[in-house]
Amino acid sequence: MAAFTSKDVARIAGVSQSTVSYVMTGKRTISERTRQRVLAAMEQLTYEPHAGARALAGRRTQVVGLVVPFDSGSAATGLLPFIETIASSARANDHEVLLVTVDEGSAGLRRLAGRALCDAIIMMDIRERDERVPVAASLPIPVVLVGVPDDAAGLYCVDLDFEAAARIAVDELVDTGHDEAFVIGYPAAVTDRRINFVGRFLRSVRRHAQMRGLPLTVFEPVEVGRAGATDVVEHILARRGPGRTGVLVPYSAGMGPVLHALRAREVVPGRDISLIGLSTDRQADESEPPYTNVSEEPRDVSRRAMETLFWLLDPRPGVGHPPVDLVAPRLTRRGTVMPAPASAGRSI
Amino acid sequence: MAAFTSKDVARIAGVSQSTVSYVMTGKRTISERTRQRVLAAMEQLTYEPHAGARALAGRRTQVVGLVVPFDSGSAATGLLPFIETIASSARANDHEVLLVTVDEGSAGLRRLAGRALCDAIIMMDIRERDERVPVAASLPIPVVLVGVPDDAAGLYCVDLDFEAAARIAVDELVDTGHDEAFVIGYPAAVTDRRINFVGRFLRSVRRHAQMRGLPLTVFEPVEVGRAGATDVVEHILARRGPGRTGVLVPYSAGMGPVLHALRAREVVPGRDISLIGLSTDRQADESEPPYTNVSEEPRDVSRRAMETLFWLLDPRPGVGHPPVDLVAPRLTRRGTVMPAPASAGRSI
DNA sequence: CCCAGTCGTTGAAGCGTTTCGACGATACGC
DNA sequence: GCGTATCGTCGAAACGCTTCAACGACTGGG
Numbered sequence: 001m002a003a004f005t006s007k008d009v010a011r012i013a014g015v016s017q018s019t020v021s022y023v024m025t026g027k028r029t030i031s032e033r034t035r036q037r038v039l040a041a042m043e044q045l046t047y048e049p050h051a052g053a054r055a056l057a058g059r060r061t062q063v064v065g066l067v068v069p070f071d072s073g074s075a076a077t078g079l080l081p082f083i084e085t086i087a088s089s090a091r092a093n094d095h096e097v098l099l100v101t102v103d104e105g106s107a108g109l110r111r112l113a114g115r116a117l118c119d120a121i122i123m124m125d126i127r128e129r130d131e132r133v134p135v136a137a138s139l140p141i142p143v144v145l146v147g148v149p150d151d152a153a154g155l156y157c158v159d160l161d162f163e164a165a166a167r168i169a170v171d172e173l174v175d176t177g178h179d180e181a182f183v184i185g186y187p188a189a190v191t192d193r194r195i196n197f198v199g200r201f202l203r204s205v206r207r208h209a210q211m212r213g214l215p216l217t218v219f220e221p222v223e224v225g226r227a228g229a230t231d232v233v234e235h236i237l238a239r240r241g242p243g244r245t246g247v248l249v250p251y252s253a254g255m256g257p258v259l260h261a262l263r264a265r266e267v268v269p270g271r272d273i274s275l276i277g278l279s280t281d282r283q284a285d286e287s288e289p290p291y292t293n294v295s296e297e298p299r300d301v302s303r304r305a306m307e308t309l310f311w312l313l314d315p316r317p318g319v320g321h322p323p324v325d326l327v328a329p330r331l332t333r334r335g336t337v338m339p340a341p342a343s344a345g346r347s348i
Numbered sequence: 349m350a351a352f353t354s355k356d357v358a359r360i361a362g363v364s365q366s367t368v369s370y371v372m373t374g375k376r377t378i379s380e381r382t383r384q385r386v387l388a389a390m391e392q393l394t395y396e397p398h399a400g401a402r403a404l405a406g407r408r409t410q411v412v413g414l415v416v417p418f419d420s421g422s423a424a425t426g427l428l429p430f431i432e433t434i435a436s437s438a439r440a441n442d443h444e445v446l447l448v449t450v451d452e453g454s455a456g457l458r459r460l461a462g463r464a465l466c467d468a469i470i471m472m473d474i475r476e477r478d479e480r481v482p483v484a485a486s487l488p489i490p491v492v493l494v495g496v497p498d499d500a501a502g503l504y505c506v507d508l509d510f511e512a513a514a515r516i517a518v519d520e521l522v523d524t525g526h527d528e529a530f531v532i533g534y535p536a537a538v539t540d541r542r543i544n545f546v547g548r549f550l551r552s553v554r555r556h557a558q559m560r561g562l563p564l565t566v567f568e569p570v571e572v573g574r575a576g577a578t579d580v581v582e583h584i585l586a587r588r589g590p591g592r593t594g595v596l597v598p599y600s601a602g603m604g605p606v607l608h609a610l611r612a613r614e615v616v617p618g619r620d621i622s623l624i625g626l627s628t629d630r631q632a633d634e635s636e637p638p639y640t641n642v643s644e645e646p647r648d649v650s651r652r653a654m655e656t657l658f659w660l661l662d663p664r665p666g667v668g669h670p671p672v673d674l675v676a677p678r679l680t681r682r683g684t685v686m687p688a689p690a691s692a693g694r695s696i
Numbered sequence: 697c698c699c700a701g702t703c704g705t706t707g708a709a710g711c712g713t714t715t716c717g718a719c720g721a722t723a724c725g726c
Numbered sequence: 727g728c729g730t731a732t733c734g735t736c737g738a739a740a741c742g743c744t745t746c747a748a749c750g751a752c753t754g755g756g
Contacts (some may be wrong), residue, residue: 003462003488003745005741005743006742007742015705015706016705016707017703017706017707017742017743017744018705018706018707018708018744018746019704019706021743021744021745022704022705022744022745024743025744027439027744028704028705028747029703030701030705030744031703031704034704034705046458046462047462047717048459048462048463049463049742049743050403050404050463050464050742050743051403051463051464051465052399052401052402052403052404052407052409052464052630052741052742052746053404053711053741053742053743054398054400054742054743054744055398055399055400055403055711056400056401056708056710056711056713056741056742056743057403057711057742057743057744058399058711058743058744058745059744061399061400063446066447069433070428070431070432070436078426078548079428080418080428082429083418083447084418084449087418087448087449088418091449091452096444096446096448097448098411098444098445099431099435099445099446099447100412100444101432101435101439104439108392110396111396114351114394114395114396115396115397115398115399116351116398116399116400116712117399140351179742184596226636257636260636286573288574288604288605320726353711353712353713354710354712354713355713363735363736364735364736364737365712365713365714365736365739366735366738367734367736368713369714369715370714370715370734373714375714376715376734376735377706377732377734378734379733379734382734382735397712397713398711398712398713400711400713401711401713401714401741402713402714403717403741404711404712404713404715404740404741404742404743405712405713405714405740406715406741408714418713422726432703465743477704533699602719627706643708687701
């Protein structure tokens with residue numbers, strides 16, 4: 001257990017240290033015979049190369065930096081699938097994951113790059129105008145954004161296609177013959193920070209509702225939790241017209257309180273009112289009752305982000321990557337949207 | 349941005365490289381005048397020391413390895429507070445956090461230590477008999493366990509005091525005059541893996557209920573989710589006696605479905621039946637309705653684990669640490685336990 | 697049969713820190 | 727005024743790896 005070096009391996013295998021190195025990296029051809037001898041020696045000593053020495057000599061750390069938001073109670077719930085997918089993708093590519101929190105801001109980025117702690121960075125929780133983005137763009141290592149800022153400064157971005165999500169939700173309501181829709185806006189904690197997707201979703205939902213002739217009201221900001229949800233639900237019930245009303249809840253944390261407020265007033269989703277959430281399928285499915293949702297796809301988004309990242313680290317000629325890579329959401333019906341009245345078919 | 353070295357700093361400050369190093373580490377006295385010159389030079393170049401070189405020469409990586417469970421859908425929800433607290437504690441002590449997933453098993457541990465990727469390890473998701481524990485104990489770097497295995501092999505452990513949690517819950521039921529209690533056991537996914545705290549909680553709850561003369565039934569394993577919760581709630585309602593019945597739900601994911609199943613049967617917690625959960629205060633508070641809980645304390649547990657870890661890295665003579673450090677849970681009443689009948693005072 | 701080209705391997709020079717031993721200078725006790 | 731500490735600084739030797747230039751041993755073309 002006394003920490004062997006590649007020199008020890010070399011001695012045991014009866015080769016030079018450089019040969020050991022070439023066996024490990026595969027950067028030069030080595031005869032099969034020698035290779036096996038070296039591998040056997042490594043096995044015998046349970047040799048592990050010293051990461052620091054490697055980083056120093058080879059200018060590769062085999063580490064990816066991951067910048068995650070913690071403070072924001074809002075997005076926090078959905079964070080784990082991202083982290084998990086990124087971690088496993090990193091391991092699959094023989095890389096480690098170094099965790100940095102968003103609240104370190106640009107300083108964290110500079111540290112990661114300056115100290116040569118990692119070869120590339122995945123950054124989450126992007127704001128519309130994010131001071132970190134220009135800093136990230138100026139770093140000597142690749143940075144991939146999970147989110148789309150107003151100005152990406154040439155960086156690659158991956159995210160859910162929130163504009164498509166908005167369209168899909170509006171289409172579903174229009175196609176099932178709804179007369180008006182309400183959107184439960186994001187909590188102040190989120191809108192204040194101008195998280196990038198908020199604007200994308202809300203703008204798109206407004207534009208598309210107008211295009212399809214669906215009267216739309218957006219409540220914003222709305223505090224999650226009992227009181228806020230109750231307030232907004234009461235408002236909606238009071239102000240809605242006599243026709244068919246749809247409600248969009250564009251973040252998972254909001255759905256529970258809304259469902260509860262409706263239940264307390266004996267308004268049944270799917271019968272008296274329609275409800276579409278924006279959340280992972282799992283959350284929609286495990287809710288009581290399950291709700292019709294447009295899917296967030298944290299795993300797909302992270303997977304693609306990592307693909308882009310590894311491609312940047314080792315660009316292969318054939319494949320190219322789009323600078324902004326958007327993952328398409330899907331609608332899954334779980335019965336909280338009132339079906340189209342028998343008389344009217346699908347519109348248009 | 350062209351990556352400066354300590355040699356550059358030395359040149360600009362007009363001192364030797366070793367002096368720069370001593371300024372950074374403080375391992376030797378340096379005159380204030382020189383110190384300032386060096387700091388100014390570092391500032392001017394926005395110098396950052398190369399982590400790999402540092403690790404190589406100094407045998408300190410300034411990184412802590414964090415082994416977290418992801419696969420287990422069960423514990424996963426409560427994971428973020430742990431990670432968050434550990435990350436911020438690491439930063440406060442000028443360390444980075446390297447993420448490794450539990451499913452890498454012992455291999456992950458060996459890699460962390462063998463490659464000198466970190467100076468110490470925090471390991472979560474400990475099983476009663478955990479193959480990783482002896483491996484961890486044999487590593488040349490300190491390992492702190494979050495959880496208490498049957499045999500800790502001399503390693504330091506930090507965790508919630510689940511035995512106390514069980515006692516507190518039982519006491520509350522007995523003191524409010526309950527005649528019997530049911531425990532919703534853990535899902536098979538958890539019990540199968542023999543997560544360390546399951547046994548500790550269940551054994552303690554049985555022992556203490558017996559000691560205080562409270563008839564107790566444990567359902568186990570119980571699948572979380574609608575069907576499982578509905579089944580078990582029906583069983584309880586069918587089998588309970590005519591007296592006052594209490595139900596213990598020892599993990600947060602189970603509470604939602606149980607509450608729903610009760611609501612569907614118009615059984616009101618705190619009036620018709622009593623309910624105590626084991627969860628963070630936040631979860632108990634944000635539930636609908638909020639429920640009386642015995643608190644899990646992920647932040648306290650992580651904080652203490654990190655204190656122990658840094659103490660192991662840099663033992664100071666005065667302070668000592670207990671090998672098994674248990675955080676005391678607290679009971680918070682939120683109205684889901686029926687109050688003691690007016691006639692009977694607190695028992696005993 | 698000779699020369700150019702490959703293939704497999706080596707020795708040595710870094711990579712950017714830390715740290716050890718040494719050394720001049722200043723302070724102190726007597 | 728002399729030896730002895732203490733203080734502040736320096737030069738050089740690690741630390742364990744990668745990589746470059748070089749070299750002998752083959753191979754094949756002419």
